[in-house]
């Protein structure tokens with residue numbers, strides 16, 4: 001390849017990947033120069049993760065060529081060469097192994113006797129973890145970690161390989177501001193050392209902070225390539241969406257109308273204590289309540305307690321006057337819709353079809369008189385949900401595991417809403433969804449509240465809380481501030497930091 005000049009780190013030529021009826025990549029050609037940091041953008045299902053997986057060799061392209069060269073004097077490698085490290089969108093950690101073992105997986109260090117050097121493995125891992133403030137996790141099995149900690153472990157694993165090329169597929173999903181800052185710092189450091197970076201994100205503002213250039217995919221094709229200096233959020237969104245669809249509603253939102261005192265309290269959190277975390281509040285019908293804080297501040301725990309996914313040590317949470325039964329099933333029966341923090345652990349059943357997962361919570365409503373599921377009714381319900389949420393699947397029967405990350409999240413949202421619940425508890429509902437879907441999630445939440453539903457949103461991950469009537473900011477397990485609608489971004493940011 002004569003044109004593979006020294007300063008090209010990644011050369012992709014006419015790469016195509018077909019999954020049954022779906023064309024995930026459609027003749028993608030791309031060159032990325034050494035030491036550049038390139039954003040890879042596009043709507044949910046555009047082909048970003050597939051392209052990343054083709055670069056690491058996890059997925060084999062149907063046609064086209066990929067060559068990778070870490071250093072100017074390095075050999076030209078195919079996909080998956082040793083100079084590449086990747087943080088995938090979906091966790092690739094082994095849950096039974098410890099954090100240190102995961103970081104060193106597949107390349108355990110050996111001492112002079114040829115035995116695994118556990119001491120070095122642990123010390124080295126610890127150094128990486130401590131930079132992120134999660135040193136205490138080093139000996140824990142990954143299954144005991146919070147989802148955010150697990151994400152950080154994956155980032156540490158990738159960085160610890162000292163890669164020349166670093167691929168990051170939505171690395172900030174679930175990270176709070178401090179986590180993002182840390183990551184951006186690491187990216188800048190890597191860049192200054194000449195590492196080439198491909199960065200996938202739906203947070204377009206981030207792209208301007210960490211990327212030199214951007215490549216936008218639509219339906220598996222490259223539709224725009226430019227330096228970020230020559231782009232704006234608008235031009236990126238236009239390219240992602242294509243002219244036909246128009247832009248998502250990003251206009252300033254109206255302040256939510258106040259919820260009258262006369263409205264009944266639907267959700268009563270009364271001195272609830274879960275370990276170090278405690279909170280009390282009463283939420284009225286038609287109210288949107290936000291819970292936020294730094295990662296681990298307790299807002300997610302409280303949200304989980306509402307749906308019975310966290311046991312209370314003391315206190316009481318009641319819905320419509322009755323105590324919420326233990327376990328998530330009980331919560332669903334009590335009329336609560338739930339979007340969990342980690343869709344892969346508890347959001348959907350990977351082997352079930354998209355149709356089955358989206359309607360799972362609504363089976364009760366889809367049975368005929370004999371108690372059997374009315375397949376026609378189910379299909380109608382699915383089609384309604386899929387249309388509303390723009391779920392991109394090749395058919396209703398497609399396995400949910402095969403959907404793109406953002407489309408899986410839409411399935412989880414659709415399922416939470418399929419029963420038209422009185423109360424919705426959403427944890428990081430916008431994780432991984434594209435700007436368009438994010439907008440429609442906010443609109444849906446507002447419409448539900450207007451229709452008399454109560455919504456609790458817990459997140460430290462970039463959720464736009466201006467739609468909430470009230471936001472409770474947790475700090476180190478306690479409610480630290482309560483902000484009424486109309487608060488400024490600055491006020492919220494300060495409260496989150498405990499100021």
Ligand SMILES: Nc1ncnc2c1ncn2[C@@H]1O[C@H](COP(=O)(O)OP(=O)(O)OP(=O)(O)O)[C@@H](O)[C@H]1O
Nearest residue numbers: 019024044045046047048049050402403404405406
């Ligand atoms: N293993 C698979 N089997 C079948 N279809 C697949 C598989 N993996 C991906 N696809 C399909 O290929 C298309 C591209 O998916 P991909 O995961 O690359 O999207 P993405 O751009 O990463 O989206 P997101 O922003 O939601 O993560 C989607 O339509 C997806 O359903």
Ligand SMILES: [Mg+2]
Nearest residue numbers: 049089404405
């Ligand atoms: Mg993806």
